[in-house]
Amino acid sequence: MSKYYLNYLDELESEAIYILREVWAQFQNPVILFSGGKDSILVAHLAKKAFYPSKIPFPFMHVDTGHNFPETIQFRDDLVEELGVQLIVGSVQESIDQGRVAEEKGKNATRNALQITTLLDAIEDNKVDCAIGGGRRDEEKARAKERFFSHRDDFGQWDPKNQRPELWNILNGKHFEGEHFRAFPISNWTEMDVWNYIQRENIRIPSLYFAHQRDVVWRSGSWIPVSEHLKLEEGEEVHNKKIRFRTLGDITITGGIESEADTLAKIAVEVSAMRKTERGDRSDDKRSESAMEDRKRQGYF
């Protein structure tokens, strides 16, 4: 076999770097949407590679729901300082206080959908013409139809039936004023690829991904962490379990799994044996069959 080929992780890495450089070259004011989850940490790592020895040329934009894991915020602040990048925070609490959105009511109320308004406001206020995200096509069926360069109209909306065809590695980022793009450099990565790569590159990730003892409540098929935002329902009991999180969203909706995996190597082994998707523990996706598509159409991540 010829020695001039890349293994699949190197090829995925190279593709992502290419896309990040295209964003930099084609847009005036791009940002990285940074949530503190493993996918956005991976994008940050790839951006470091894409522009070395320069610093990452994109500010990080975080949509703060106010319902974060404290560990995530600490991690975000440390990373931003280490990389020397600018941090832009869009606050859902401020959007509520300004009357831009109203808090959901009822038992399963979350701030998940409220983020859309805050995100679009932050994009408009900061004149962002491209927001780089860590979305992956294997995550969810609506995301399987995403482009690397995904067009949003001047209302920030996605029209999945009218997307620009994307051929070879030619990316068309042309747009009119007021419109913007989302760019997804890790579109072709699966959850397994992400973990294998994080392990290979030894990328630092929040402690929440590793198995740890935590007070939790059993709700809708997963362990929801106890926090100041959690109201116990009748019949619910607090347990102390050794758990870890496969994805990180709001503390109110992100369920953990019981696990002993406390190293990257153990996580990779555990994930390869998983029989459920990682978003299976996210109640935001369980609302309806097209929950993700509906939110994405409106401008969600």
Added chain:
Amino acid sequence: MQLDKNQLLRFTTAGSVDDGKSTLIGRLLYDSKSIFEDQLDAIEKTSKKKGHDGIDMALFTDGLRDEREQGITIDVAYRYFTTPKRKFIIADTPGHIQYTRNMVTGASTANVALILIDARHGVIEQTKRHAFIASLLQIHHIIVCVNKMDLKDYSEEVFDDIRNQFEEFSSKLYTKDIRFIPISALKGDNVVNRSTNMDWYMGAPLLNTLENIHISSDGNKTDARFPVQTVIRPQSEEYRDYRGYAGRVASGIYRPGDEITVLPSGFTSKIKTIDTLDGELKEAYAPMSVTITLEDDIDISRGDMIVKTTNKPAAVQEFDTMICWLNKTTSKPRAKYSILHTTNNQKAMIKDVMYKIDINTYSRNEEDKELGMNDIARVKIRTTRPLMIDEYRDNRVTGSFVLIDDTTHETVAAGMIL
């Protein structure tokens, strides 16, 4: 898993529901444990709600609400699975709606094209269409799966007959590596496991074929092409004099010390270093993303190409090309478009439409000069400034381009340079 050696293989599938394409994809994903329990649960529920017997695998690939409601696939969907040998990306393209546009898109990055034929129907128009597009997009390997063999008593004669039908027209195609596999996606014959119902078939099952097909020599290792994406100029004291040219190697091999020429300016220099965050490299080849520094200070910017002095692409303003029209708006004679070619962005004009091709019959039409959605044609393009091109058959990166309508910014055509 030998992570350090596993390659990525991209393949495209095309077909309609009737071919059993969804069943085949479903089986590959299911047998490689790439479908998860919660996904399967959701599909089962919907299948029941719709009154289907068993599980409708199409629901797994059709992600958008409109697709589910109308039972059609609208757009290319990407699917992933991994075996201990390779990681696979499937570009799953619909058989009916806007088939050409979607098939061309899916085929543009594929190493292998998978063509499904229903054993009961043999070669049909759609088969020829798929084969033509795979060949037009220069996919090096075609795997023809003759499906539903169980409904034809696993007959060798049926299989041979279909193979002959296919070979009758496939001699006109560019693709030379064409393999035939008799399968039943539903029953699992020759998909993952060798079928015990077809002892007469001596070849490998589909998955084994996909795992072992040799793709690492498909790329162009001869013509070194490096389109510059952006210039890296760090704003720090430590790297004050650093000037690096960032890009992805399109083809060929670059090493420090190589004599290079920068196009279109024609300035020459030598490669000083090939940099990455993980250290300097001794060589770089496609599709690596690297940063190149040169011995001399030369004015280089995005759109320029760094090539070896001994092997240069053609710099031309006028060229012949096959194009596929991708937009509802038809072409306007002598209208100007933006052309994106590698990292270059120029203005271009379609000077002449020489002929259109009917991809069902492979016949030419020289009368009709207007290009509409899904048309494939040979045209002459003129650009305002020279582009550094190679023929598409030699180089998928420097031989391809897209046209953009400046009034809508939509991508309206894809081109393969002749």
